[in-house]
Amino acid sequence: MKNDLISRDLRHIWHPCSQMKDYEQFPPLEVVGAEGSHLILKDGRKIIDAVSSWWCKSLGHGHPRLREALIKQASKFEHVISANTSNETLVELSEKLSGLCPPLSKVFYGGDGSTAVEIALKLALHAQGAKGQAQRTKFISLENGYHGESGLALAVSDLGIYREPYASVLPEPVILRGLPYVSSSEDPLWKDCSSAWPVIEAQLKPYAETGAALIVEPVLQGAGGMRVYSPDLLRRLRAWTREHGVYLIADEILTGFWRTGEILAMRHAVVAPDLLCLSKALTGGWLPFSAVLIDQSIHDLFYSDYGKGRDFLHSNTYSGNALGAAVALEALSIYSEPGFAGTVSQLSQNMSKAWKQVMASTGVLENPRFLGGVVAADLRLPETLRDQRVGFQVYQEAASRGALLRNLGNTLYWLPPLNSPPEVIGALAEITSESIKAVQKRLNF
Numbered sequence: 308m309k310n311d312l313i314s315r316d317l318r319h320i321w322h323p324c325s326q327m328k329d330y331e332q333f334p335p336l337e338v339v340g341a342e343g344s345h346l347i348l349k350d351g352r353k354i355i356d357a358v359s360s361w362w363c364k365s366l367g368h369g370h371p372r373l374r375e376a377l378i379k380q381a382s383k384f385e386h387v388i389s390a391n392t393s394n395e396t397l398v399e400l401s402e403k404l405s406g407l408c409p410p411l412s413k414v415f416y417g418g419d420g421s422t423a424v425e426i427a428l429k430l431a432l433h434a435q436g437a438k439g440q441a442q443r444t445k446f447i448s449l450e451n452g453y454h455g456e457s458g459l460a461l462a463v464s465d466l467g468i469y470r471e472p473y474a475s476v477l478p479e480p481v482i483l484r485g486l487p488y489v490s491s492s493e494d495p496l497w498k499d500c501s502s503a504w505p506v507i508e509a510q511l512k513p514y515a516e517t518g519a520a521l522i523v524e525p526v527l528q529g530a531g532g533m534r535v536y537s538p539d540l541l542r543r544l545r546a547w548t549r550e551h552g553v554y555l556i557a558d559e560i561l562t563g564f565w566r567t568g569e570i571l572a573m574r575h576a577v578v579a580p581d582l583l584c585l586s587k588a589l590t591g592g593w594l595p596f597s598a599v600l601i602d603q604s605i606h607d608l609f610y611s612d613y614g615k616g617r618d619f620l621h622s623n624t625y626s627g628n629a630l631g632a633a634v635a636l637e638a639l640s641i642y643s644e645p646g647f648a649g650t651v652s653q654l655s656q657n658m659s660k661a662w663k664q665v666m667a668s669t670g671v672l673e674n675p676r677f678l679g680g681v682v683a684a685d686l687r688l689p690e691t692l693r694d695q696r697v698g699f700q701v702y703q704e705a706a707s708r709g710a711l712l713r714n715l716g717n718t719l720y721w722l723p724p725l726n727s728p729p730e731v732i733g734a735l736a737e738i739t740s741e742s743i744k745a746v747q748k749r750l751n752f
């Protein structure tokens with residue numbers, strides 16, 4: 308029996324979001340370190356983490372300031388129950404977070420992104436009941452939306468591959484279709500999507516009296532294919548939800564902290580939701596940690612004597628974890644430095660230019676998308692190759708050439724750390740082009 312690390316791994320570990328049989332031909336990469344935009348492998352290679360390790364390493368791996376914050380907190384205490392206790396780190400973080408999206412002034416902490424979404428959906432439903440609107444039980448979400456893997460989060464997601472096996476036990480959301488998708492902020496739809504609105508408004512209308520909450524990934528939908536839609540839609544959805552008493556939940560778990568070129572994606576629309584979910588980049592991807600920012604009026608609905616149905620008894624063991632809070636506090640301080648917006652804007656320009664070169668040199672990418680620290684496009688494939696997992700082949704080629712692309716099926720994208728230097732983007736472009744060309748040659752398309 309082989310006893311190298313990968314054999315031991317595959318004997319016991321069931322890897323997330325994977326078909327385990329795939330590991331027979333594409334074994335896990337053995338990581339021994341991670342630094343900036345790179346993973347360091349056992350065989351000595353440094354490969355580019357082009358997906359920021361599932362979109363959370365916005366400040367790169369091993370950021371010295373985040374490490375220091377973690378160590379400092381760990382030397383005081385690492386975790387205490389956050390019901391009935393308080394501490395300086397958590398209070399300071401909450402003060403900062405409550406200024407991020409006025410008027411959302413209350414913060415409820417969770418463990419990971421999915422937990423934050425559960426908290427927001429539960430709060431919205433419970434708050435409707437507390438307002439005497441118990442008939443408002445419908446969740447509304449967007450086509451191609453993704454909000455996580457736990458029950459309610461999966462229920463409001465529109466991705467069959469994740470949702471379908473469990474559909475029989477999940478509540479059925481209302482899914483709005485016909486979104487005004489754009490290629491970039493240059494698209495005229497970006498500023499004005501009035502042409503798309505009547506179709507969407509008509510889908511909303513039947514739920515004016517029964518809608519509890521509408522949940523969106525603002526502007527950028529990640530797992531649904533790195534799709535970008537007009538922020539004008541958010542303005543219209545905000546106005547509609549406000550008019551009809553439906554809560555608006557912004558899931559900024561992917562988009563939060565500059566990924567779309569604004570500190571929050573809701574800023575593109577210049578409107579605030581009622582609840583806003585944060586995770587991933589909140590700690591620079593150091594720890595499982597999430598927060599829901601909440602409008603004071605929702606909090607006040609629950610402020611009552613105990614046992615009157617107004618107690619929000621949601622509890623996660625690691626809610627407000629001190630290590631996560633300390634790292635998040637330092638990450639926030641980096642994100643709010645005056646130069647950070649410029650860093651993202653420079654990255655955005657470098658990525659756009661390099662992505663256009665990849666598209667031109669390969670000639671098989673279509674439907675390009677550009678926004679902040681994300682670029683994406685879809686492989687244009689002949690009918691005969693649509694079921695051939697061509698994207699997966701590109702991913703394997705890229706891994707062997709020095710980049711972890713982990714594309715979404717046949718959608719290729721880059722979502723690297725926001726502080727990736729130009730030479731990393733240059734190398735990524737070269738690797739992506741060569742990988743696509745290698746697969747083109749093999750499959751002759």
Ligand SMILES: Cc1ncc(COP(=O)(O)O)c(C=O)c1O
Binds near residue numbers: 420424453529586
């Ligand atoms: C928009 C969005 N919401 C929620 C989640 C779930 O977060 P987590 O994987 O931390 O549970 C994700 C994860 O990718 C996400 O992209």
